[in-house]
Amino acid sequence: MTSADWIKATPIAHRGYHDLNKEIWENTLSAFSRAVEAGFAIECDLQYASDGVPVVFHDDDLERLCNLKGDVRGKTSSELSLLSIGGTKDKVPTLKQLLQHVNGRVPLVIELKGREGDDEGFAETVLEILADYQGKVALMSFDHWLLADLKAANCPYPVGLTAYGKEPEALALHENAMALGLDFISYFFADLPNPFISAQRQHGTPVITWTVRNEEARKITFEQADQMTFEGFDPRM
Incomplete structure (x- = not known):
């Protein structure tokens, strides 16, 4: 087990600190810059491109x-x-x-978006790229096979279940x-x-928790969990 207690400390900006895809779009360097400036941790998604390179993108399709189709x-x-992204x-x-x-300026909470039968090497490649990174990182997934792959590869970072x-x-x-010996949970x-x-x-x-967009969801989070993944508002307010 790897301690994930640091994940409780800071609100986590869902797909970066975007503005609901008006001018600053999700999972972009602009959204990540805005999160860094505000001091929020960053949640983001990884897909596995056809050349075996992990890219930051949520959806399975491009539309x-x-x-684009x-x-x-x-x-x-x-x-x-x-x-x-979004014409920007x-x-x-x-x-x-x-x-x-x-x-390393703010923590990263990275979700691997799996596709059963098409993830060979995905977890291992992510760990290779992270190997020299100096900063707080946690990895998570809905997909149990990717979590098993991360643990089998002796992942040195906290590994969590998204559920x-x-x-x-x-x-x-x-x-x-x-x-599997997971270290934290991200729950709806x-x-x-x-x-x-x-x-x-x-x-x-x-x-x-995910994804907190209003005061009711924030209230539930801090009654039933430790920290929120948020979007669409400034949790400092």
Whole structure:
């Protein structure tokens, strides 16, 4: 187990500190700059480009963010680096560019977006790129096989489960994932409280929530968890 207690300390900007994709778009260097300036931790997403390079991008397809048809995994990182996000000057960054840009100034909470049967080498490549990074990093995923890959590769960073649900079947699956020796949990705020999260917190497992957009969600977070992943407002206000 690796301590993830630091993840409780600072509000976490969901996909960077964007402005709901008006001028500053999600998962861009501009959104990450804004988070650094405000002193917020950064949550972001990784996809695995066709040339085996992790890139910072949420969706499986390009339409919502780039106004193009196509699968993000069908493009190389070089091809993606030419695509405008939301018609802005920002392009799709690689993980390496994210690390160079943030340079340890704020913590990073990085979610690996898996695709079953198409993730060979994904976890290991992420760890290789992170190897010389000087800064706080945590890795997480919804996808149990990626969590298992990270643990099998002796990940030196906190590894967390991203999850949701209240039904017993869902909670049983989450319990199975925690048996991998995970270090923290990122949970959907509207599915709190539940017995799984209550038990994990009693064991001392840090819990953050996603995605907090209003005062009600913030209230639930700090009643049932330790820190929030937020968007659309300034949590300092």
